[in-house]
Amino acid sequence: MDIDTLKSIIPVLLLGSAITLQLTLISITFGVIIGVIIAMVKISSNRIISSIGNFYTWIFRGTPLLLQLFVLYYGLPAIGIRLSSFQAAIIGLSLNSGAYMAEIIRSGILAIDKGQTEAARALGFTYFQTMKRIILPQATRIVIPPVGNEIIAMIKDTSLVSAITMEELMRKASLLVSASGNPLGPYFVAACLYLFMTTFFTSLFTYTEKKLSIY
Numbered sequence: 001m002d003i004d005t006l007k008s009i010i011p012v013l014l015l016g017s018a019i020t021l022q023l024t025l026i027s028i029t030f031g032v033i034i035g036v037i038i039a040m041v042k043i044s045s046n047r048i049i050s051s052i053g054n055f056y057t058w059i060f061r062g063t064p065l066l067l068q069l070f071v072l073y074y075g076l077p078a079i080g081i082r083l084s085s086f087q088a089a090i091i092g093l094s095l096n097s098g099a100y101m102a103e104i105i106r107s108g109i110l111a112i113d114k115g116q117t118e119a120a121r122a123l124g125f126t127y128f129q130t131m132k133r134i135i136l137p138q139a140t141r142i143v144i145p146p147v148g149n150e151i152i153a154m155i156k157d158t159s160l161v162s163a164i165t166m167e168e169l170m171r172k173a174s175l176l177v178s179a180s181g182n183p184l185g186p187y188f189v190a191a192c193l194y195l196f197m198t199t200f201f202t203s204l205f206t207y208t209e210k211k212l213s214i215y
Helices: 003-042 047-062 065-079 085-110 114-122 127-164 169-180 184-213
Strands: none
Touching: 003 047, 003 085, 003 127, 003 169, 003 184, 047 085, 065 085, 065 127, 085 127, 114 127, 127 169, 127 184, 169 184
8 A cells, every 4th residue: 555545545534534523423412312311211200201211222222223224214215204314324323322322321310329319309409400400410420431432332333324325434435445446545544543533532531531530
């Protein structure tokens, strides 16, 4: 693999990396929002409401992400709903991430001593005030390591959206391989870029975890 080849493929793969990061950050943001909602639903004392949350996590954790993407992109047109590859990727990744985030956040909430909830109620706090001001801030510190792991996994899982023609890093590398006939260069550079992104976020969350553990 010569210098000229590297010069031609690196800009293309860097663009793919930017799209990978965009997919990751948007999907994780929506995944956290969905996860908080589903976690609150799952810990509800109402069995009907909690069963809705359990059903959601059962579906999205129990089926492959690739299958979910196929249903959104290739399956929905059968009932008249057409999504772009970007829309299908964001929706699929967010819904899947939301199911895992829900379990992470639920575990964090349940790790907080119940006595704090009882004390908040005794002081006149509503359920949502208790969650917002007392439980969730403490749970946030607890869930940072597993949330970091979920983000790392999401960076790698975005490679699956190449199957629905979304041109992120993996798709860009595959197209370069098809055009050049040389699989080593594009895939090697793509692997280095994935390693760089995952290492960066791993270091970031390790630093954040240590920083918060001081208090």
